[in-house]
Amino acid sequence: MIRYVATRVAYMLGTLFVIASVTFFISKMLPGTPFADDKLTPQIREQLFEKYGLDEPLYVQYAKYMLNMAQGDLGNSFYFEGRPVLQMILERFPVSAFIGVQAVIFGLVVGLVLGIIAALRHNTVWDTLAVVVAVVGVSVPTFVLGPILQYWLGLKLGLFPIAFFESWHHSVLPSLALSVFVISTVARFIRTEMLEVMGQDYVTLARAKGLSGLAVILRHVLRNSLIPLVTVLAPLTIYLVTGTLIVEQIFAVPGIGEQFVTSVFVSDYSMILGTTMFFSVFFILALLIQDILYGVIDPRIRVH
Amino acid sequence: METQRRDLTPDLFGSLEVGEQETERIAGPPVGFWKDSWIRLRKNRGALISLAVVVILFAMAFVVGPLSSSQSPYTQDLARRYTEPSVNFWFGTDEFGRDMWTRVWAGTRVSLYIAFLAALLDMFLGVTFGAVSGFLGGRVDDVMQRLIEILNGVPYLVVAILAMVIFDPGIITISIAIGITGWVYMARIVRGRMMQLKDQEFALASRSLGASGSRLVWKHLLPNSLGPIIINLMFTIPSAIFAEAFLSFIGLGIQVPEASLGSLISDGASQLRFYPFLLWFPSAIFCLIMICFNLLGDGLRDALDPKMRN
Numbered sequence: 001m002i003r004y005v006a007t008r009v010a011y012m013l014g015t016l017f018v019i020a021s022v023t024f025f026i027s028k029m030l031p032g033t034p035f036a037d038d039k040l041t042p043q044i045r046e047q048l049f050e051k052y053g054l055d056e057p058l059y060v061q062y063a064k065y066m067l068n069m070a071q072g073d074l075g076n077s078f079y080f081e082g083r084p085v086l087q088m089i090l091e092r093f094p095v096s097a098f099i100g101v102q103a104v105i106f107g108l109v110v111g112l113v114l115g116i117i118a119a120l121r122h123n124t125v126w127d128t129l130a131v132v133v134a135v136v137g138v139s140v141p142t143f144v145l146g147p148i149l150q151y152w153l154g155l156k157l158g159l160f161p162i163a164f165f166e167s168w169h170h171s172v173l174p175s176l177a178l179s180v181f182v183i184s185t186v187a188r189f190i191r192t193e194m195l196e197v198m199g200q201d202y203v204t205l206a207r208a209k210g211l212s213g214l215a216v217i218l219r220h221v222l223r224n225s226l227i228p229l230v231t232v233l234a235p236l237t238i239y240l241v242t243g244t245l246i247v248e249q250i251f252a253v254p255g256i257g258e259q260f261v262t263s264v265f266v267s268d269y270s271m272i273l274g275t276t277m278f279f280s281v282f283f284i285l286a287l288l289i290q291d292i293l294y295g296v297i298d299p300r301i302r303v304h
Numbered sequence: 305m306e307t308q309r310r311d312l313t314p315d316l317f318g319s320l321e322v323g324e325q326e327t328e329r330i331a332g333p334p335v336g337f338w339k340d341s342w343i344r345l346r347k348n349r350g351a352l353i354s355l356a357v358v359v360i361l362f363a364m365a366f367v368v369g370p371l372s373s374s375q376s377p378y379t380q381d382l383a384r385r386y387t388e389p390s391v392n393f394w395f396g397t398d399e400f401g402r403d404m405w406t407r408v409w410a411g412t413r414v415s416l417y418i419a420f421l422a423a424l425l426d427m428f429l430g431v432t433f434g435a436v437s438g439f440l441g442g443r444v445d446d447v448m449q450r451l452i453e454i455l456n457g458v459p460y461l462v463v464a465i466l467a468m469v470i471f472d473p474g475i476i477t478i479s480i481a482i483g484i485t486g487w488v489y490m491a492r493i494v495r496g497r498m499m500q501l502k503d504q505e506f507a508l509a510s511r512s513l514g515a516s517g518s519r520l521v522w523k524h525l526l527p528n529s530l531g532p533i534i535i536n537l538m539f540t541i542p543s544a545i546f547a548e549a550f551l552s553f554i555g556l557g558i559q560v561p562e563a564s565l566g567s568l569i570s571d572g573a574s575q576l577r578f579y580p581f582l583l584w585f586p587s588a589i590f591c592l593i594m595i596c597f598n599l600l601g602d603g604l605r606d607a608l609d610p611k612m613r614n
Contacts, residue, residue: 011450011453011454011457012457014450014453014454015453015454015455015456015457015458016457018454018455018458019458022463022466023466026466026469026470029470030469030470135595135598135599136591136595138598139542139591139594139595139598140591140594140595141546141549141550141590141594143549143550143553143566143569143570143573144569144583144587144590144591146573147569147572147573147576147583147587148587150576151576151580151583155577238459238460238461241459241461241462242461242550245550245554246550246553246554249553249554250573261554261555264465264469264554264555264556265555269469272465272466272469273466276462276465276466279459279462280457280458280459280462283457283459284457287456287457
């Protein structure tokens with residue numbers, strides 16, 4: 001097990017190294033140079049280049065950049081001068097995390113209920129309904145869903161505010177928009193898992209022992225169907241990261257996603273690259289946790 | 305346990321002459337893999353309807369849409385901004401008075417172009433990488449797999465965003481940005497299939513008849529891997545459509561005056577309060593495409609690989 005975890009961590013570091021290198025070379029390929037202001041005299045420009053280490057050979061810059069990365073220093077924002085990127089990201093992180101966690105909890109609960117009903121009432125209207133919800137939920141993207149929710153629940157029915165982030169009320173629609181994908185993924189997954197488990201011999205045995213239907217479902221079917229749910233952890237994280245970019249933009253939520261999109265518009269390169277690193281670390285950690293849980297649950301994977 | 309009946313004497317029985325042709329006929333015409341798959345797919349109503357809808361959408365985007373209206377998707381006329389859907393403008397007009405009907409189909413066209421280009425690139429990279437890795441095996445495979453493990457952790461949309469920050473946005477560059485980031489999964493599938501096939505008897509037979517490595521891969525191993533490749537491709541297309549719309553939505557995709565479904569949805573969302581029809585039409589088409597490709601992909605998976613069905 002220790003060996004397995006060590007391998008996974010090694011891969012994780014490899015991935016981080018690749019991403020950090022890619023962001024570095026992308027930042028070198030970006031059009032234009034900093035300090036392109038005509039008012040600067042050549043001497044001042046030279047001094048500025050010297051100050052930021054831009055006059056040094058590429059490999060020295062690269063080494064310095066990687067060293068800073070390793071210490072968690074993502075540089076300063078180009079747009080909001082002098083503000084460290086990492087600090088700005090961490091300031092906004094709680095907002096994004098709140099909306100995301102709320103969406104995942106809500107999505108998990110609804111998705112589980114929907115999936116369980118569909119499996120227990122296999123081949124009935126309920127089952128069909130759940131499958132339709134699952135397909136539509138996966139197919140309708142957040143940037144369509146968000147405006148629809150804004151229009152109907154926000155403008156027409158006036159139930160929730162459609163923008164900004166001032167109270168819990170404001171977080172309902174963004175979380176709801178994010179949760180639909182979670183609902184459909186979880187429902188679909190639990191449904192197929194349960195259908196498979198319900199056909200297993202040990203379930204027949206449990207029934208033959210005289211256990212009540214509820215006990216069989218709760219203790220045997222559900223428990224065994226939940227374990228593989230670990231596999232959706234990484235896809236869900238990817239989804240949440242991209243989802244926040246869109247949802248926060250639509251609902252004007254001051255989170256990381258909104259900041260990232262704004263930084264793209266104002267060409268705040270250090271912010272773009274810093275946020276990329278942050279998202280990547282976030283995703284890689286999710287992947288690592290998923291892989292380790294995998295190994296814990298299914299020992300065969302560790303040997304492989 | 306034999307019982308004898310007096311009225312049935314042996315001389316009443318004779319052997320029936322069955323020609324060789326006759327015995328063969330019982331089996332019916334041989335059904336190949338593709339025919340068999342098609343029969344299975346035909347039974348799947350959802351997939352079949354989706355296939356029909358996809359064909360119709362293609363026809364609308366490439367042929368009917370542009371021909372059905374005398375309007376141009378790019379002509380601006382400020383005198384007719386924001387007209388509601390009417391006889392002249394079936395989907396209304398946008399903030400510059402451009403006809404939305406032709407604009408939506410032009411956008412669909414761009415989205416489909418990008419999705420297919422990206423999917424092709426994805427397939428090319430994934431199949432090449434997977435075939436080389438799986439067929440050669442050994443140390444080469446080891447190295448290539450380590451690379452895959454590392455690339456697997458890279459969140460692909462974020463990389464696509466970075467790529468778009470450097471490139472000038474256009475159909476080709478967007479396709480490349482999406483295509484170069486999504487091929488890892490395809491490579492894994494093809495590699496697995498190669499490893500599984502290359503030691504089977506038909507490969508051995510071909511090899512002992514003197515077939516070269518490339519012939520073996522092209523003539524035997526790849527054709528036998530087509531099923532999984534097609535299934536994967538069917539799921540790559542909707543995710544490429546999504547990725548393009550996503551990039552356009554955050555302003556990194558197709559630039560005005562060109563349109564894609566993503567940019568139209570993005571524009572529509574900003575006018576939602578007063579002119580919601582600008583959002584509804586492109587969104588509806590977009591969702592229809594996504595749903596159909598997903599259902600078609602599910603259907604094809606069940607049809608081409610019945611073992612994976614559940």
